[in-house]
Amino acid sequence: MHAIDAITQAVGRVLAICFPIMVLLTAGIVAARYLFDAGAIAVQEAVMYLHAATVMLGLGYALRHDAHVRVDVLANRLGPRARAAVELAGHLLFLLPVTVAVIWFCWDYVAASWRIREGSPEVGGIPGVFLLKTLLPLGAALLLLQGVAETLRTLTKLRTLR
């Protein structure tokens, strides 16, 4: 459990660095267009790659830090045991099946893209669309991993609350 937490934490720290880079690249694209009349599809795509990475690989990190929105109008009135039970049921019924399903259904799609080393649809783009697509199952896998850690954590909590 702690090992998984450490992985998630490390991934989160690396992903966070992507944002200032995205900001600078995007501002750079605009500046380059007006100052030098130059466009750069590769840079534009680089921003998209960074964005896609933060979105998919950040899911587990957000789960670890409980950043995913919940409807807490009624849940606030539940006791700690009931809440932990909801967590456990949710992890087992929703989180684990959903992440496994995403990996399952994306597998062939990503594999097909790898076979042809799918490149950019644009001329001068980054030839790594197969890597971009790989983010889908990879992000789901990280979320699954963190989901397992959270399930263990909730189990421990339920045991101590008894």
Add this chain to the structure above:
Amino acid sequence: MSGTYPLLMFAAVFAALLVGYPVALTLAGVALLFAALGAATGAFNPGDFGFLPGRLFGILNNQTLIAVPLFVFMGVTLEKTRIAEDLLAALSAALGRARGGLAIAVVLVGALLAASTGIVGATVVTLGLLALPSMQRAGYPHDLATGTVAATGTLGQIIPPSIALVLLGDVISNAYQQAQLSAGVFSPKPVSVADLFAGAILPGLILVALYLAWLMYRARAGASLPRGEPRRSDVSLLRSLFAPLALIFAVLGSILFGLATPTEAAGVGAAGALLLAGIGGNLNVTALRDISDSTLKTTAMVFFILIGASIFSLVFRGFGGDEWVHALFEGMPGGKWGALAIVMLVVFLLGFMLDFIEITFVVVPIVAPALLAMGFDPVWLGIMLAINLQTSFLTPPFGFALFYLRGVTPDEIPTSAIYSGVVPFIALQLLLLVLLILWPALATHLPALL
């Protein structure tokens, strides 16, 4: 088309949401369970999941949506590096000794800055922590102070450049395309995020004007409001006032005049916010790490809902859910206005439970194509939905904004003061909706000029 499965799906999602498990996973999880059930009874074709990877990939490489993390980054920077705080102080000083000056400053700052964070809870909490203590110190009545903060916190939903409008713009534009295609128009005029921004300007300004008019009225009549603090030095005032305003207008202007896409403008805005923070001396490695970390969490949260909603709608469609909604609307008494009234009511009620993002991704894609096919203008519909939701967030006893505000309000302010404080603002919101129904051009005129 039978509505049993779609109806059950909705019911199951809401039941599951109420116990408080994360929304994104609840949407996707319930959908998956229903898909398994439907596959077993033959009501759902599991082959539909073949569309899933393409759809998810479409979320990742959607250029418009890249604006979301960039706007979040900009908003978080303005908030965490004291720029927002200084702006509030400067504005209330600038309004000098006018009665109710501080309340007016709160509305103006909220309107300008809340725009870029776009998540109701976060905005209300920030504004509450920022403005409530100083309003209390200045001697504002409890109801007026809390009402102003709650209403202003939700204002950011409809004032561009708001994330809510970026998301809504993306969804409405897809819905419009779908409606046009099914009506046999194969080269539909696209609706863009910029259109929605332009459409929101007049209604947003009217709303701010209504809020201000109410505050000025309160300042004169009844309990007279305290005066602002005396002026500070003009130079510091000008800097903390002018720079952030220039930034916001530059971002908005470059989108509206077509100089930059919303994504590019968001990037430039975020860079500008960093620059301002640097000049103010509030930017260091720790601050930058803090900003990036909170941007990462918010971004993952927003897009996860989008992913969950996309799995939900895939299964919902698989069960024929959209045809069911369409048929439901067609049979509605009162024609298209009847259908609109029902949608507005449902969205209003949903606003008690769900935030803007969930409703935009789950409900709007289902109802908007049918409504647009009935002949409503896409920009107008988007603005109506946004204002309706904003009103819902304010309405006691379930309004979102009120819960969050309660969380950061000192105990000596009773909940009843919060409730009575928002009532006049709710009335103003409803007035704006009426104005938009009477004169749709308020929303549609500016986008037509672009």
